[in-house]
Amino acid sequence: MTPGTRLRVHAMEGSSGTAGRVLVIVAAGPAVKALVAALTRADFAVDSCTGEPLEIEVSAGADLIILDLEMFGARAIGFVAGLRDAGFHSPIIAFAVDSDEASARRAIEAGVDRYLAGPIDPLQIVARCRSLLRRVAVQNASVTQVGCLQIDAAAMTAHIGCTKLNLSHSQFAILEQLARRAGQVATRQLLLDRLYGGIDTPSPGVVDVFIHALRRHLAAAKSTTRIETVRGIGFCLHALGNTD
Amino acid sequence: MKIITGGEAARPSASVLAALTRASHVVDATGSSRDALDFARLTACDAVVICPEFADGAMLCAISAFRTHSPQAAIVAILNIGESRDAEGLLDAGADDVLPFTGSATFLLARLTAAIRRAWGHAVSDIQVGALSLRLGQFECNVDGHIIALTRMEYHLLEALALRRGQLVARQTLLELLYCAGNEPLPKAIDLFAHNLRRKLAATGNAGYLETRGKAFVLRSGGAIAGEPELGSAA
Numbered sequence: 001m002t003p004g005t006r007l008r009v010h011a012m013e014g015s016s017g018t019a020g021r022v023l024v025i026v027a028a029g030p031a032v033k034a035l036v037a038a039l040t041r042a043d044f045a046v047d048s049c050t051g052e053p054l055e056i057e058v059s060a061g062a063d064l065i066i067l068d069l070e071m072f073g074a075r076a077i078g079f080v081a082g083l084r085d086a087g088f089h090s091p092i093i094a095f096a097v098d099s100d101e102a103s104a105r106r107a108i109e110a111g112v113d114r115y116l117a118g119p120i121d122p123l124q125i126v127a128r129c130r131s132l133l134r135r136v137a138v139q140n141a142s143v144t145q146v147g148c149l150q151i152d153a154a155a156m157t158a159h160i161g162c163t164k165l166n167l168s169h170s171q172f173a174i175l176e177q178l179a180r181r182a183g184q185v186a187t188r189q190l191l192l193d194r195l196y197g198g199i200d201t202p203s204p205g206v207v208d209v210f211i212h213a214l215r216r217h218l219a220a221a222k223s224t225t226r227i228e229t230v231r232g233i234g235f236c237l238h239a240l241g242n243t244d
Numbered sequence: 245m246k247i248i249t250g251g252e253a254a255r256p257s258a259s260v261l262a263a264l265t266r267a268s269h270v271v272d273a274t275g276s277s278r279d280a281l282d283f284a285r286l287t288a289c290d291a292v293v294i295c296p297e298f299a300d301g302a303m304l305c306a307i308s309a310f311r312t313h314s315p316q317a318a319i320v321a322i323l324n325i326g327e328s329r330d331a332e333g334l335l336d337a338g339a340d341d342v343l344p345f346t347g348s349a350t351f352l353l354a355r356l357t358a359a360i361r362r363a364w365g366h367a368v369s370d371i372q373v374g375a376l377s378l379r380l381g382q383f384e385c386n387v388d389g390h391i392i393a394l395t396r397m398e399y400h401l402l403e404a405l406a407l408r409r410g411q412l413v414a415r416q417t418l419l420e421l422l423y424c425a426g427n428e429p430l431p432k433a434i435d436l437f438a439h440n441l442r443r444k445l446a447a448t449g450n451a452g453y454l455e456t457r458g459k460a461f462v463l464r465s466g467g468a469i470a471g472e473p474e475l476g477s478a479a
Contacts, residue, residue: 088367089367091362091367101346101348101350101351104351105354108354108355108357108358109369110368111367111368112358113359113367114341114358123332124331124332124335127331127332127336128335131335131336131338131339131340131341134338135340135363138315138316139365154410154411155410155411155412156411156412157410169457169458
């Protein structure tokens with residue numbers, strides 16, 4: 001696979017695609033028409049390529065690729081591996097009408113997420129697309145962005161642009177709670193409850209200590225995201241330019 | 245990887261259990277699909293493999309409930325040949341993959357590995373953490389091309405952390421991932437494996453991958469990334 005190459009695709013008309021954007025690389029025929037129709041009915045935006053692509057542009061923006069391995073013959077595994085090597089990490093569903101388990105295993109090892117043997121079953125492929133994109137949504141849900149501040153709850157990291165903030169566990173917990181409610185006020189009691197779970201809760205003043213430290217971190221990183229004190233109530237995180 | 249199995253269809257269930265055990269996965273076997281899903285809510289695991297006889301409403305509800313409780317663990321359903329009509333219902337309820345029972349252990353293991361790696365956000369089975377590279381399910385690990393010899397438990401620990409790359413994983417979670425139910429290892433066992441792993445990684449000239457933060461562990465590229473300054477100090 002030659003790096004930096006390009007796939008020519010055309011978008012299907014009339015599809016809003018709120019369920020996601022699917023790239024279908026399948027040999028021309030009635031089966032592909034039925035598949036595209038089923039995906040469109042399920043509210044996917046569908047781009048299709050019915051001839052073997054000479055080149056592929058990884059930044060095509062597809063949320064998922066459906067791939068007919070038989071269209072590529074012996075080059076199928078190399079095509080999949082090339083996609084992954086070029087940085088395409090979104091899910092791939094591959095199928096082959098006449099397949100053997102050794103080919104299936106090699107395809108999966110190369111980077112195929114789901115492998116289907118036998119004739120195209122449009123309804124099952126649509127169900128698998130939904131299942132895989134649900135997975136991607138779970139992964140993306142752990143990341144919150146407030147202006148230049150990005151918080152990854154799963155990794156417990158906070159970044160201002162490319163700069164990582166070195167926060168303690170408690171500081172991170174408070175910042176995460178503020179980020180989830182960006183633009184809204186989080187009371188001191190709410191932040192305390194999240195930190196201590198209502199057990200042996202210290203004085204509410206401890207929240208102010210953590211807020212002071214967080215402000216120092218944000219200022220040192222030259223962040224445009226600020227923590228505002230709402231007197232008598234609590235704190236609010238907002239990106240500069242987004243306040244009322 | 246830690247797998248919980250269960251199923252009503254006897255033949256697939258027994259074959260699945262045998263295949264997973266031969267591949268040196270950590271396996272907890274239960275008597276039914278419902279039991280497997282219920283048990284997986286109580287303990288950490290990478291995947292639940294079920295062999296339902298029927299994909300009826302109760303089964304779909306059990307899968308949905310488990311998916312709500314544990315959005316991360318993969319669910320793989322194995323159906324007898326000819327039962328493919330149930331696949332869509334299982335997938336929409338929350339299963340990650342539905343595959344026909346072919347009796348092939350290698351095919352099952354490949355599909356299971358694909359489901360688990362996607363559940364944790366990985367597109368391929370080779371997981372990279374800086375110069376460290378680990379291939380899922382193959383008991384292979386190398387740093388800068390130098391193969392590191394690991395014991396079975398050291399590999400399981402490294403694999404669990406690599407799947408959850410960059411995430412803090414509690415010691416208790418790691419105990420549940422590395423041991424079957426019924427075993428009662430000392431909590432310090434994880435610290436011992438981590439110590440040995442650090443020693444072997446340090447011997448390759450690459451240290452700092454495995455961090456301890458309180459009662460949790462995390463695997464990430466050693467130290468600050470070049471060009472990414474860290475500010476302030478932890479309070």
